[in-house]
Amino acid sequence: MQAMFDQFSGAKYDYGLEICFIVAMQTYTYDQCGCVSPYEWSARYIIPHGANNIIYANLCNISDSCYSDAADRFQGSLSISNDYASNCGLECNTNEYVLQLSSGLAPSSWYMNSIKEFVESSSIPLPSNWSSTWSNEIQNNYVSLDIVCGSTLVQSYTQQATLQSVDVISNIGGQTGLWIGISFLSLMEFAEMIFRLIRRQVYLIKDKIQKRRNVYDTKL
Template sequence: MDEKKTETVTFDADRRTPKYALKDLWIEFSQSTGLHAVDKIKRPSKSPFRIRGLLWILAMCSTSAFLVYNLVGEIGNYNSYPTVTKVTPKIQNSIEFPAVTICNRCTLNKSRLDVYPDMMNYFFNTSILRMKGISFSAPTSDVFQEPLSLEWWKNMSMEGSKMLSQCVFQGDIFDCMTMFRPVHTKEGLCHTFNFNFSEMVKVWTAGEEANLVLSFNINQNDYTFRKNMAAGIKVLLHDPRVHPDASSTVVMAAPGFSTFVAMQKFLYMYQPHPYTAFDDMECVDTTSAQFVNPLKYYSYYTYNHCLMECVQMKAFSECGCIGPSDPQDGPRCSLAKQDSCYKPFVRSMSKDGTIVKECGCVSECTFDRYPAQVSSSSFPANIWDNTFLNITRARDKGSMKDNFLELRVFYDQMIVTSITQQPQYTVASLFSNVGGQMGLCLGASILTVMEITELLVFIILFLCDKCRGRKARNRINTW
């Protein structure tokens, strides 16, 4: 009797609990989801699909395929790290003034070299004969064979105090040698204004009268033979932290002229890894707290400093000596060693396209440049000839025209142009594009994705119940 009651209760319970199939899960999802066109598809049954349902299925499959295609493209673009360049000119109240390096086109002083016999003949031979491709035997005198110190090069060079006649900055006359620092370069001994980053000068106004104005005497009477046959000065504009040999803007000024150098400041800021800064090259963020300068002899990292140091170290390994402007320690080359080994090796390195890969130099992400427009006029005007003769104490007007020049270096406008590389895709823009594609194709959103995810979870649980031999439960309504 009790067994019959138990069977009856079980039968009644099974009859009260409706059967729950996979199609019920789909029906409940299609009636509640925000995904477009799902409710237009006929519910699963034994009867065949109608034409309307088939068309809606075809439309959903087509738009879903189009969505997947677009999403793959969006993610591919994001992983390629594309960038856009933004150019922003900005007017500023003050602008940092660049370092200005002045090099006489002949840095060696003939009157000082006269103490060495055959010195003039040696420089003549190394200059004119090299142009014709003719070799000659170097003199055997000690001065040509022994290493030469920086002090020797300094003593044999043109004096800055005799070349710089008058210096004016922002309308104030100053003692030239207190603001110009002697610097050894590949040109020889030069003099640099504002070559100290800790005390970098600024300007508050633009124009030819407001910035740097120099009167210069090139002293052609003291010129000696050099491969460069020009007379005048070479002007280098560069960052105060950068060695003059690594500068980018070069201007020539001739005697008998007033040369105007109207410059601008461009600040370049590129994105570090994983972005590419220069088409297919990466840059290194030298402003990062984690950056460690890999250079041994240059305290400030730049691409040109890196390349210069690499070539100098290779030249030292090849020749066993260093050049006059090289910062590393070691014996400096003699005159004969310079012409027979050091200079030819450096020239060959400059022609070698593989040197950049061998040195492994990477450009810095942030740097500035000072492009300039150059113009000139005759100096001095005829009406000032007599007055200028008295001031300079030149022998005559011809000598004055052959030796004296005026240089004006100035900002033409108080504007700094920033050229900034920015990521084209961010996480926010990626989600925005993906959301737009989903909304366009399926009318879906992030919440719709969560609905689909929930459906998949319920399907898995449904199949798990079936595998365990349990009756599938309606979790959509019961959870």
């Protein structure tokens, strides 16, 4: 992903699971076809599988089915996706933007004359009956797209571990103490008892060996 976004100087970006899979799919497509999907043209900076150098991959011909077949194999094979997208884990933070779509008649009636003047002054070819049907022609061929911010509120979802390592140890100690009466002090006492028994056995063995040596020296 860093290789993909380094081409945008000064841009701020963060890890995204979807983008990570796109880069992994482009890498697999390049290994299979020698080019990448033209529909994901922004993800052309890739690192070939098993290499360390960054390359600027060529786009596949849109009529070539190799890139679509490679994408189908990537999405349908768990072993391939695990091999190429092994580092694509879940995001720690996600932002969700709620979209609300609406449609209306475009253009507005007050804007029709301005569009008519623009079309007539441009090099756009006009039909022979333009003077009488220009209103219908504009209505049938004009598309307006407006993107507005519906709200300034952003919902941020953060995932974090419910139990930390200290919590796990505390729960284990609490459960063992509750059900079988074992505490940390009891474990230390048990370990001390085992140590004393082992030390006692070692002492007895050494004493027996020493007595045998003394008997042997006396006979000599």
